[in-house]
Every structure is written in C-alpha cells, then in structure tokens.
Amino acid sequence: MKPKRILLVDDSARDIELALDALQQVRLANEVVTLRDGAEALDYLYRRGEFAGRSDADPAVILLDLKMPRVNGLEVLRQIKADPKLRPIPVVMMTSSREDQDLVDSYALGVNAYVVKPLGFHEFIDAIKVLGAFWVVLNEPSPRDSNPPVAPAPAP
Numbered sequence: 001m002k003p004k005r006i007l008l009v010d011d012s013a014r015d016i017e018l019a020l021d022a023l024q025q026v027r028l029a030n031e032v033v034t035l036r037d038g039a040e041a042l043d044y045l046y047r048r049g050e051f052a053g054r055s056d057a058d059p060a061v062i063l064l065d066l067k068m069p070r071v072n073g074l075e076v077l078r079q080i081k082a083d084p085k086l087r088p089i090p091v092v093m094m095t096s097s098r099e100d101q102d103l104v105d106s107y108a109l110g111v112n113a114y115v116v117k118p119l120g121f122h123e124f125i126d127a128i129k130v131l132g133a134f135w136v137v138l139n140e141p142s143p144r145d146s147n148p149p150v151a152p153a154p155a156p
Contacts, residue, residue: 004060006032009041009076010094011068015117019063022126030060038071042079045086058089066095066102074105081110 006023010016016034023032035041043049045058062080066073073093080086090112095102098116106114115127 004030004057006030007035007041007044007059007062008032009035009038009062009068009073010065011036012065015065015094033059037068038073038076041076042071045080058086060090062089062091063094064091066093066097066106074102074109077106077109077111 008016008019010019020032020034023030033044035044041062041064044051044054047054064073064076073095077091077093080089080091087110091110092113092115093106093111094115094117096117103114117127
C-alpha cells in the first residue's frame with residue numbers, strides 16, 4: 001500500500017523548505033504536497049481547478065498555517081470540519097500566532113493540534129520531525145479509509 005500524502009499549506013517559502021527538510025530527515029516515505037494559501041488547499045481537497053483530475057486519496061494529515069493570503073487557515077479549517085467526508089482528516093494548525101483568540105477559535109472549529117512555530121531553526125526542525133512522526137507513523141487513522149462508503153437506502 002502506498003504511503004498517504006502529507007498536505008503542507010503555508011505561504012512562507014522558508015517555512016515550507018524547513019518543513020520539507022525536517023520531514024526528509026525523519027525519513028518518512030510519505031509524499032508531501034505543498035500549497036501556498038488556503039484557496040489552493042480547498043481546491044486540492046475538493047478536487048477543483050488545477051486539481052480537478054486528482055485521483056489520489058485524501059491526505060493522512062494537513063499541516064496548516066493560520067495567517068495566509070486569500071483564504072486564511074481558520075476558514076480552511078472551518079470548511080474541512082464542516083464536511084463529513086473531510087472531517088476525519090487530522091488538521092494541525094502550525095502558526096507563529098500566540099494570540100489566545102486564534103487558539104480558542106482553532107479548537108472551537110475542531111483542530112486536532114495547535115503548534116506555535118518555534119522561532120529558532122533547530123527548534124522548528126525538531127517540531128516538524130515530531131509532528132511528522134506522530135501523525136503519519138504513530139497515529140491510527142479513522143477506519144473510513146478502509147471501508148467503502150455505504151450508499152444511502154433508496155427513498156420509499
């Protein structure tokens with residue numbers, strides 16, 4: 001079975017590069033799809049626009065920045081957790097925001113974890129390694145992926 005993808009959504013090229021380097025250091029076999037804003041993330045998840053032909057499974061985990069152009073992380077999270085098909089995907093908010101309201105709003109919308117990006121290079125790398133190992137290797141995903149969807153009963 002092919003390892004599931006990690007979806008990394010961040011508008012910072014530096015943070016994307018550091019995260020990819022950290023995940024490579026952990027030697028995860030998972031492919032990482034990187035997107036630069038929330039609108040691209042929603043298009044990817046809903047197979048719209050340039051991702052309309054995407055046939056691969058949903059990601060194993062979404063690492064989501066909070067403050068992004070076009071559509072911010074809270075709105076992406078809101079749409080994911082409101083959709084019964086996408087709701088089981090773990091979402092980790094990765095942000096530099098230490099604002100209490102961002103934390104409260106994220107958990108109110110159903111985020112699975114909230115991680116403040118460490119400012120130091122080595123601390124950031126270590127945080128990504130731990131996140132990748134936990135969500136991709138240790139975490140048990142919902143059995144929804146192994147069971148085909150059940151068709152609704154026909155109306156009488």
